[in-house]
Amino acid sequence: MPALDSYFGxxxxxxxxxxxxxxxxxxxxxxxGDLVPHGHQPIDxxxxxxxxxxxxxxxxxxxxxxxxxxxxxxxxPGPGAEVRARFRCNYLYKHTGPGAVFRTIPSKILSAExxxxxxxxxxxxxxxSGLVMVTGPTGSGKSTTLAAMISWINHERAGHILTIEDxxxxxxxxxxxxxxxxxxxxxxxxFADAIRSAGRENADVILVGxxxxxxxxxxxxxxxxYGVLIFATVHTNSAAATIDRFINxxxxxxxxxxxxxxxxxxxxxxxxxxxxxxDGSGRIxxxxxxxxxxxxxxxxxxxxxxxxxxxxxxGARDGMQGMDATLDRLVREGTITAQDGLDKxxxxxxxxxxxxxxxxxxxxxx
Numbered sequence: 001m002p003a004l005d006s007y008f009g010x011x012x013x014x015x016x017x018x019x020x021x022x023x024x025x026x027x028x029x030x031x032x033g034d035l036v037p038h039g040h041q042p043i044d045x046x047x048x049x050x051x052x053x054x055x056x057x058x059x060x061x062x063x064x065x066x067x068x069x070x071x072x073x074x075x076x077p078g079p080g081a082e083v084r085a086r087f088r089c090n091y092l093y094k095h096t097g098p099g100a101v102f103r104t105i106p107s108k109i110l111s112a113e114x115x116x117x118x119x120x121x122x123x124x125x126x127x128x129s130g131l132v133m134v135t136g137p138t139g140s141g142k143s144t145t146l147a148a149m150i151s152w153i154n155h156e157r158a159g160h161i162l163t164i165e166d167x168x169x170x171x172x173x174x175x176x177x178x179x180x181x182x183x184x185x186x187x188x189x190x191f192a193d194a195i196r197s198a199g200r201e202n203a204d205v206i207l208v209g210x211x212x213x214x215x216x217x218x219x220x221x222x223x224x225x226y227g228v229l230i231f232a233t234v235h236t237n238s239a240a241a242t243i244d245r246f247i248n249x250x251x252x253x254x255x256x257x258x259x260x261x262x263x264x265x266x267x268x269x270x271x272x273x274x275x276x277x278x279d280g281s282g283r284i285x286x287x288x289x290x291x292x293x294x295x296x297x298x299x300x301x302x303x304x305x306x307x308x309x310x311x312x313x314x315g316a317r318d319g320m321q322g323m324d325a326t327l328d329r330l331v332r333e334g335t336i337t338a339q340d341g342l343d344k345x346x347x348x349x350x351x352x353x354x355x356x357x358x359x360x361x362x363x364x365x366x
Contacts, residue, residue, distance in 0.1 A: 001077075002054040004102075008076045010038060011104055012085055018103050018139070023048050023096040033276045033283055045097045052091055052098055068093040071185075073105070073167035083107070088169055103139075105169045112148045120289050120319035121270055125149040128204075130267030130292065131224040133211070135234045135242045140274045141285050142233045143169050143209075149231065150207055153177065159204035164194040166209055177205075184209075195219040199226070208232040214249045218258070224265040238323060238346055239269040239290035240308040243300060255303075263300035266292040271323060273344045275336045284335060286344065288323035291315065309346075324351055331357060 007027060011019055018030035023045050027038040043051070053061050055074055064070040070091040078084030086105040091098065112122045124132045132149075134142045147170040150161060154177045161177045166184035173179070180201070188194035191208065192215045198206050199222075211217050211232045224230045236242040243262070250258050271288040290296065290312055299307045312320045327341040328351070338360035345351035352358055 002051075004051055004055060005076060007038075008074075008085065008087060008102070011087075011102070012076075016104065018101060020099075020101050021048065021051065022094070022099040032280065033274070048098050052100055055089070064091050065098075071167055073169065073183075074102075086169070086171070088167060106144070109147045109151045109170055109172065110144065112152055115144065115148055115285070117145060117148060117285075118287055118289060118321070120268075120291070120321070121145070121149065121287065122152060123319060124268045124270070124291075125152050127229055127267050129224060129227045129229055129265075131220060131230045131232070131262075131265045132267045132270070133232050133234050133242055133246075134270045134272065135236045135239075136272040136274075137235065137237065140272045142272060145270065145272060145285070146207060146231055146233065147172075150205070153205055154179065160202055161205045161207070162198055162201060162203035163207040164188070164191060164198065164209060165207070166191070169209075191216045192219060195223065199223055203228060205229045205231070210234070211246075214254075217246060217249060218261075221258070221261045221265055224267075225261060229267075236271070237273070238271050238309075239288055239312065240305050242269050242271065243305050243308065247300075247305075259301050259303060263297040266296065266300065268292055273323065273327075275327075275330070275340050275344060278334055278337050278340075284330070286323065286326045286330060286336075287321065288312065288326065289319060289321050291318045291320050293318050327351070328354065328357075331360075 007019055014029060014031060016029040016031050020028040021043060024042050026040055026042055028035050029038050072089050074087045074089050076084045085107050088103040088105055090101045134146050136142050150172060154161060154172055154175045158176045162180045164182050168181045168183045171181065182188055182194050184191055184194060191212055195208060195216060196219055206223060206228055208220055211220060211234055220230050220232060234242050234245060236245050246262060247255050247258055269290040273286045274283050275286060277284055295311050299305060312322045324345050324347055327345055330336045331338050331341045338357045342348055342352055
């Protein structure tokens with residue numbers, strides 16, 4: 001048994017979301033959003049090499065030490081032939097030597113109801129075509145939200161679901177859908193190659209782990225315009241920033257055409273932030289939701305994305321909600337603290353001036 005398996009057991013027993021290993025530091029666990037040491041013994045370089053190499057076969061080990069970076073998924077064995085849990089693994093080199101970050105992939109895919117997702121998010125999963133982007137910083141729960149949406153489709157309709165990831169995280173068992181998981185690196189050379197071939201694989205729903213670069217984005221847009229429902233993640237903090245990031249990846253001469261395609265194909269954007277609960281019992285997700293209405297399509301085509309925030313604020317009837325409005329509600333309900341809400345707010349100055357927020361802050365913002 002690899003020595004790291006004992007650390008993975010500790011993660012499961014304590015409910016840690018992440019494990020950080022660095023030379024010169026003890027193992028660090030992320031518990032309820034905070035990074036805390038596990039023991040006091042720092043890991044030295046020889047121990048680190050031994051820990052990390054045990055999970056790899058010889059060709060992969062050689063590739064990591066040559067390329068100095070590696071992403072993969074690891075399954076922790078359980079009783080008999082069962083898999084107790086899966087982990088997303090990132091190996092890297094830094095100035096002190098090799099290190100790693102491991103993230104727990106829940107063995108059970110939680111439903112939208114169990115996650116407390118807004119009903120509007122589930123409505124996007126009911127679409128038959130279009131591009132749905134789930135955005136947010138690393139560790140905000142994007143993959144968990146997408147897994148719940150894919151699981152709903154798997155249970156509620158018949159079709160072919162194709163996932164393209166690096167690495168494959170949540171493994172869906174077929175219920176009413178045929179499920180195909182493809183891992184970039186082992187099953188396909190790149191995201192672009194996998195998406196390009198996806199058009200010939202008769203998929204009704206395609207999950208793209210991350211939209212990387214103009215070619216991947218263009219191919220995803222094309223498939224969405226052909227009548228496929230595309231889910232993808234982007235590392236941005238708001239719906240407006242996601243649209244700008246998407247368009248600005250392309251050269252200026254191509255942007256008008258991309259704006260037209262995105263305006264036509266965008267079904268919605270779910271921007272997600274993860275915050276600590278005020279009572280310390282865990283974390284809760286706050287969502288900004290943009291629905292691809294005619295007004296949104298017009299703003300994208302005419303390069304007026306500065307209007308997106310206003311459309312969201314006025315779009316409650318269409319199922320939209322703003323991030324700051326969501327944070328404000330969570331503060332009013334006492335679910336999160338005013339300081340944590342302020343830290344995640346998009347318009348911090350306005351957010352801090354609200355009486356129920358400023359009264360809780362140690363130093364009110366002018």
